[in-house]
Amino acid sequence: MKKRLLLFILLLHGISFTILAQEVTVSGKVTDENGTGLPGVSVIVKGTTKGTTTDIEGLYKLIVPNDKVLLEFSYVGYVKQTIEVGSRSGIDVSLKAEISQLDEVIVVGYGEQSTRDAVGSVANVKFENVIESQVPENMESLLQGRIAGVNVQVNSGEPGAAPIVIIRGLAAVTRGGEDVASEPLYVIDGIPILSKATSEFNVTGTNILADIDPSDIENISILRDASAAAIYGSRAANGVILVTTKKGKRGKPQITVSSVSGISLVPQLRNAAGGANERRIKVGLYERYNPDLALPILLSDSLNPYYNNATDWQREVYSTGFTQNYNASIRGAGEFGDYSLSVGHFENKGIAINSKFKRSNILMNNTFYGLDKRLLINTVLGVSSTNNSRRLSLAEPGFTSSLLPAPDSPLLEGFEDQVKYTDRNINNRIRANLNVSYDFFNHFTFKAAGGLDYSRAMRDQSYPEQIVRGDDNDAIDRSSASSLGESQNFILENTLTYKNTINENHYLDVLVGQSLQYSKAESTKASGKTAEESIAENVNVPKAIADGGTNFSAYAILSYFSRVNYIFNDKYLISGSLRADGSSKFGDNKKWGVFPSGAIGWTFSNEPFLSDLSFLNFGKLRASLGLSGGQFDDDYLSQGILQAAAGYGGQGGFTPVWEDGYRNAELTWEQTVMYDIGLDLELFNSRVSVTADYYYKLTKGLLLNTDLPNTSGYVSIFKNAADVLNEGVEITLNTFNVQTPDFTWSTNLNFAFNQNRVTKIGEGNEDIIRDNGRGTIIRVGRPINGLFQFESDGIYQSEEEVPVNPQTGRKLRGWDGKDLVAGDKKLIDQNKDFRIDANDRIFAGDPNPDVVGGFSNDFTYKGFYLSVLASFVVGREIVNTAQLDRLQLGSGFASGNIADLSKFSIWQRPGDQTTYPSINPWNSVAQVLDNDDDYIEDGSYFRLQTVTLGYNFRRDFLNKLKLRSLKVYSTVNNVAIFQNYSGPDAEAVTLSGFDNSDGYPKPRYILLGLNIGL
Template sequence: MKAIVKGIYFLFWMMTIPVLLMAQGVKSGKVVDQQGNAIVGATIKVKGTTRSAKTDDAGVFTLMLQQGDVIVTSSVGFKATERVYAATDRLLIELEENQSRIDDVVVVGYGSQTRKELTGAVSTLKMEEITENQVAESFESMMQGRVAGVNIQLNSGEPGATPNVIIRGLAAVSRDDGSAISEPLYVVDGVPIISRTSDEFAVTSTNVLADLNPSDIEEVTVLKDAYAAAIYGSRAANGVILITTKKGKRGKPQININSRTGINFVPRLLDVAGGQKEREQVARLYELYAPYGVAMPSMYTDVTNPFYNNSSDWQDYLYNTAVTQDYNASVRGAGDFGQYSVSLGYLDSEGILFNTGFKRYSTMTNTTFNALNNALVINNTLALSRTDQTRNPGNLSTNFSSLMPLPTNPMVAGTEVYGLGKNANVNDRIRFSSDVSWKIVNDLMYKVSLSLEYTRAMRDAFSQSRRTLWGTNESGVGENRNLLFQNTLNYTPRFGDGHSLSILVGQSAEKMESKVTNVSSVASAPLLSTSVKWPGENDIGTSNYGANTLLSYFSRVDYSFQQKYLLGASIRTDGSSKFGQANRWGLFPSVSAGWNFNKESLFADWEWLNNGKIRGSYGLSGTTWDENYLALGLMDGGSLDRYQSLLEITYGGIGGFTPTWYNGFKNEDLTWVKSQMGNIGLDLSLFNNKVEVVVDVYEKLTKGLLLTTALPTTSGYNEVYRNAADVLNRGVEFTLNTNLKSTRDFSWNMGLNFAYNKNRVVALPDGNADIIKISTSGQDFGSIVRSGAPLNGFFFYESQGIYQSEHEIPVDAKTGRRLVGLQNKKLAVGDRNFKDQNDDFIIDVDDRVLAGDPNPKWTGGWTNDFYYKGFSVNLVSTFVIGRDIVNTELLDRLRFGKDFAGTSSMPDFDRYSIWEKSGDQARYPTLNPWNDASQIVNYDSEYVEDGSYFKIKSATLAYTVPKLLLKRIPFDRVRVYCTVDNLVTFQNYSGPDAELVTPDGFDNSGGYPMRRMVLFGLSLGL
């Protein structure tokens, strides 16, 4: 019986095979890209039939083919091709990369859209290309100069420092008004995350976002205009940065290992007068200015004392080359069941300053399960990370006098440069988010997501003076807990010919809690272990708790007709516990429209125009502030003073509450800051997607900026907060991306973007009266907010040179009194000659004029990639044009107090023109240390400099080992590269680096210059 069956079976095959052979044969073929690498998951379909196949891991496919079939091969990111099948063909199909990103899917708020249908100002950035070449502590520093309108500045060279991100101009007064945040909102995979801790709860100064491993990020999308951002409501006025993490792709499991080590070199340092030069300079100052009876310290007079006969270059001793290592490994894969992605990362970058550094340990797992044949998709993400920033105990100064012997000198053998102790800053973060999206009907999708985030910052500092053996011991723990619960319903029907509609309705509830506990003790030995113990005998602890909640309802409707005419509208209401009772809820509407004009018949025959879209949007979004209970009028229970005594808390052991003198009293109608933004954009892609042009023009009016206004001293209160000022930001953004492929082997991609921004204060309370803020160095130096002038504008005293002789000092004819100098000083020869604007014969606040604008006019970047066979060269540069800054770093070093001698290093006077005797044409007035009020003043129009710079940020030379060499070794992708980071800066600024300047225009390098790194990397793919 079996044999018969077998026989029939055999017969059957014998019969069918020739027919197949004759009529149609089972063919196999391979799909590869231009470099010859296999393309996984490409689909091959016979036109007009349902027969199709997918290429496997090796790019091979099998398909029943007949003579004359038209084979259509397509894959994501490549151009589709059609070929007529002829039996003799060797089926090797090569696909050309599809440069046009029009039908890329772009992640937008609470969903995604194809780029063609986008109507908001959205820029995306693939992180893969960047993280391949560069290593940095935070992904923001890698985004520098790559997205138009996003101005990112690194203010300090210290590893782990927080960069400054400003999108589309400044809309918050940054000086001592910390409450208004000008930071954008950071959203990772749809969930807003903690991006900075408010000063009240900050325990460590490490950049909170530095624990997000850049190699885990697939793509960063920046929502710049109101329509794209308004869906995030009261926190989105300064832009939203959506981060999408890498997910597994179909096909063979992708295993990637990327290891690199870099050497950090010391860049240009501060100028110093060494050894005998310092003695001459100190002697000169004493000779010129010392009052009778004041003698030089004995370290300068006692010339025979061997201890002081040195010329030590302290900066050279303290700064030296350091090593940065970065290891990343990831396993990712996808299949019908869903996808999985597990990644590990370890970064250890030593600072070039002794004993400083930054370590990051990060791991992220991301899994997706498809159930009920794709009707139910469950996403789970778990991310754990720890950053460890080590700093020096106590404040280490890098500029000791050059007469002091270096620790390497035998005379002081066995001494320690630093005080005893340590200063460890550790930030941990655990982020768990899971969402379930359920497709009720094929166009209706309901998604619920829950996210828990917990960050814990720990600081342990112990420093002890060797003389008194008294040590101060501080341990601080700051915790933040975020809970987010979000439901969205998304209905995306398509009907009629080309009508497509997307309706989104959602609700989200968030609770942000933050807690800080600080314990400090004065004891002779380190008492506190890393974990915070509640106070013992002479420990004193303080703790603080704050929480705020947010409840929002939002909805968005997008309609497109044949992807030609696009309309969009969104609305969101936010209620927050921070706002005063009177107006707890905010409304944030926005509308937008777009027209893909290239689809019109008129342009049909412009084949060089592949794509063209005009889009416009208008909307309202908001910014909120840090303090959780500002509107409720908090009472203050007093705080420990600098010696941990209770003087400010109790009197005779009894303690009580006083009002918070700084925030004034209860203020019901405090509300968030509203930003109305209009945006018109043009997207073009030309010459079959070789050239892409994006132009945006925007105007952002920020109303009700939170400002403090001073109260009379007799009231007892310092300031009171008010929604006071309106600020207008106008600007143009321009992006040009080209990718030219001249010969088969050589191609060149270029990305140029630049943005112009003009910032102006348009309205102030009390009839546009100036708001004069009192700064830490006295009434005459506070910042001024003046209607019509830019925010942070420099209102300086107008310098007219230096008084060369007595009679140059003006005398008031009526009263015979001489002009009274700044800070009520009696003017003398050699002092700075400030212009008395209002002729009242006293230099004070009324004599200040607008002398410069620290907000950059043009910011942008220019990246170039050259590919030739296996080699590739990548150049990234950023530039800032039209900015005024002041080299306060140098001014602080020139401002000598009465006991200046011997306490720190002296600048090299030869490099600066300093006034000494009448007749000197000098830039700097007298440096008289015994003057009643120092003449070196930051607010002097003489010192305003041009802060523009062009910086080649990184240059990379890479070589990808071609496929055929890889036969023998088990890897299918090997890439070796060398990168130089912070290569060269072209600037005409006198300070070390024009980028190390804070948004308000003052040099903030604080002695930690930006290192230059040479990095060698090897990345392997299995």
């Protein structure tokens, strides 16, 4: 016993001896340049994991093994400092704010990397800087104008509508007449999410990404080239958007409350004549084109008070909207882990009657630390509910005549109905992730991640009153429809990472992993029609003619992947990745695709022979080449789907789905070959940084449906048939123009030049003409969605001018078989077959923009800050179809509103040289055609998108109020647009370049925000 005691005492002494002999206690304060204490600064003994963090005052205390050690002080956004302890026991440090973004750690696929070490083309947006610039409805529109090569087009002003995001050019071929965008893959906190649902299952049509509160987002990384994106292999072809939500940082609980509220103002609306003017115009049309026809009572009975109004119906439908957003969060961290909880509520009442978008959301992001922080268990739970009330389309040509009386008049049922109509769209969503990562053998990390993304969409539409009047003998329709769609996405991923620096100069980072994703979607739809009055807002109409059905679709992807990053001497960077993906969507022998990528980088600024160039802080050349894949929406396209045929004698049957059920077991991955050459520079003490990239992106085997000869019975066959090339240059220039303690001014200019063209169609490169000659034409050598128009050569002044086929003696037949008369457009019969048809349409314009970019300036003066963002599009051709639509009158024009035709140059009599042909409403074929090259316009625009002015209250003031931070700001969004275009907004066009402003015009927002930190 004594012996043991002795041993113990000796040991104890030994230990204390060691301590007494070597250990040093260091303490001090870490401040920013203004002398304010910085909490949460990491103070670490270099080369070890030993360290601490500063407290709320910026104070720290640390015991170090000896006085030879180096202490590293690092904090996000500040330049790292390394100091030798020496004989000092008190070390105060002042950290300088970092303006270089090189050492910022950004999220890349399955990991993190500093910009300095990246060889792929990765861009990053910190949301703190952009969140105030817009109504925080969705994250996509906040990216507009921020990143070179990322083209965000917000082409509708409707609350809840989805912006179109295209990275490095459009690489999807329009199918079935609908615009198809090449959508990027969205990954939130490491887990790929549902970013779209095919129209069949996305029953609400609300932007499925709008459930994410942008206030919760820390930053977004965008992987543009193959090297960065290929690790996501199968779905990376159109770029990857990595979203990182806010997490708790070290320190005490931080509570933040923010609110934004504002109004939205009605923009320029469509041209409509009112009152006596309307009557005059309409009577004029009767007199000119159909003098024998009796005028309808609406036009002839001008003394009748019901037909003697000048109601501006657009004013009734559009009014100032209101928007508000609230978000509260608490975040913090400790030895046990870190936590983040936020709640938000957003409402945006649109400018059109009955349109509104609401969102309520909760997001939790918590991590538990175990086993000396080697085991991290991270859980993310996001729950949200959006409610989108949609308005009935107001673009209907029958939109009411101004001659009709006020909405409260019992005579005017039509308008009342538009108001009573309800269309409620609810999306509920739960995203839950569990990540477990475990560090072992010092260099290895094993990570297992599981995610569930569940989205439930529900739509109830009802027309309680007659909205569609049949003719005299039909029952009046009152109808309602309800639909429910559910989408689920399960993901399970395992990765093993090895990271090590060997012999100082060799940095190696190896990743192997495996992932399994299963997605399924289900929908149930019911609709009913009844002649009875109903106040139910969903399908609850006994004795009605009811209809309904369910649908189901599922797919799975199984993947194996690996990546190696190697850096030698901080100068030479090599990265390679390989991914194999199998998808259930493809034919039996075509399921698997292998997607390799490789990249090299050379940080030439670290070469000794360039060290003399003092203005060069950093310079890196990058080159990458890789293959990534894409798949299409339809899950069973390769299998030849059958459908239940209509019953015969009460018995059922099965037939092919004629539209797309032609079996093609050859269907496989779309493949994108991309190479990228890039240059990153930081100059003049990092006050100027430039990133330039050239890329070549060839998407091969795009899914394309080709119309089949109708003797087959089938409508079309889907094949991997089209190749599309996008080629371009991206430039980003950041400058810190003025950098003084009181005043700063920084500028960001980014733009991308992109050319898009189809390089292959099927085997024979034959044109594909959609929609019976009316739709898009896809032609090799021309861009996707190219505008193919009739070449127009004035107007026939007399019928004799119409060419006659000398062989048959027949006159040239117009579009749609129209007999050409004086006043019709003289469209050139290109192929001389004396028939104006789709073969006479020539390439006349490209709706894909040549240049897309953004220009932002940020100023700070003491506590004030001012941010100005402009976005621009150059080199794009579009057609003002909304305006042409106003001239395509039908014989029922009398009861609708009408444009002030005196403002248009319309042919009336021989000799008139006009823009528009005659517009006889009684023609069975329209005379004004959308496909007329005369109507192509310049779609370029420069939009002063947002101006934000804010003020951060000073610390001494805050201290009195016991606040951490306090900020007020005001933002004007959609400030002004500069354009040559005749329509209200050149951005409000479809991907095919046709005006969309009738759909829902884009309002101007004026917002006020308040941000309080406790």
